[in-house]
Amino acid sequence: QKEVEQNSGPLSVPEGAIASLNCTYSDRVSQSFFWYRQYSGKSPELIMSIYSNGDKEDGRFTAQLNKASQYVSLLIRDSQPSDSATYLCAVNSPGGFQKLVFGTGTRLLVSP
Amino acid sequence: KAGVTQTPRYLIKTRGQQVTLSCSPISGHRSVSWYQQTPGQGLQFLFEYFSETQRNKGNFPGRFSGRQFSNSRSEMNVSTLELGDSALYLCASSITLAGGDEQFFGPGTRLTVL
Numbered sequence: 001q002k003e004v005e006q007n008s009g010p011l012s013v014p015e016g017a018i019a020s021l022n023c024t025y026s027d028r029v030s031q032s033f034f035w036y037r038q039y040s041g042k043s044p045e046l047i048m049s050i051y052s053n054g055d056k057e058d059g060r061f062t063a064q065l066n067k068a069s070q071y072v073s074l075l076i077r078d079s080q081p082s083d084s085a086t087y088l089c090a091v092n093s094p095g096g097f098q099k100l101v102f103g104t105g106t107r108l109l110v111s112p
Numbered sequence: 113k114a115g116v117t118q119t120p121r122y123l124i125k126t127r128g129q130q131v132t133l134s135c136s137p138i139s140g141h142r143s144v145s146w147y148q149q150t151p152g153q154g155l156q157f158l159f160e161y162f163s164e165t166q167r168n169k170g171n172f173p174g175r176f177s178g179r180q181f182s183n184s185r186s187e188m189n190v191s192t193l194e195l196g197d198s199a200l201y202l203c204a205s206s207i208t209l210a211g212g213d214e215q216f217f218g219p220g221t222r223l224t225v226l
Contacts, residue, residue, distance in 0.1 A: 031212065032212040032213065034214070034215075036217075042219070043200075043202055043217040043218060043219050043220045044155070044202070044217050045217070046214055046215065046216060046217075049212065049214050051212045088155065090155075092212070092213065097143070097160050097162070097167045097168045098143045098145045098160045098162075098167075098168070098204075098206050098213060098215060099145070099157045099160060099168045099170070100145070100147075100155075100157065100204075100215060101157070102154055102155040102156075103154075104154045105154065
């Protein structure tokens, strides 16, 4: 079982719709969870971090964390073509210092 | 505030050579982590440095090494290059916030081994 799992996609949504990206992780003691966006040929860009159960909203982005189910998700409201990218889920365990474990990423395509 | 900078941005080497990549973290960030990204393996952790000490190391052969200087700048070295070392090498610097640590990536160094 991979440490961090994501559906590779592509996930296709029309412009203006809600895109829902999901991620599961295997280490129950994981404490920190991150979503990165990576455009083709570019480096990952941090868009959300979440550390406690529940929802965290930032603009059009909402991260949701459920530690009991070992599940973290990212919702993108009013999706725009510029949101088309690969979204990487990353997990950091306590004692792991700055070692992030990444999923393989979900490719999101937003069509006009 | 300037972001993470990495040099060079592109490198072409041949098998057997060695290479040194450089990373300057965001001002005030003392932790620097290195990752390798390939299409097949995705993003994989190489190592992390804090205050000139390696705190964590990923599952890579000893050909991969790094160091950090007193000004937090970091270098990584790959010796005896292999074709499979062709990848995007990413450096990330981090800062501890109230809830946890966030890592910010540099633009990366694209290494091609021929």
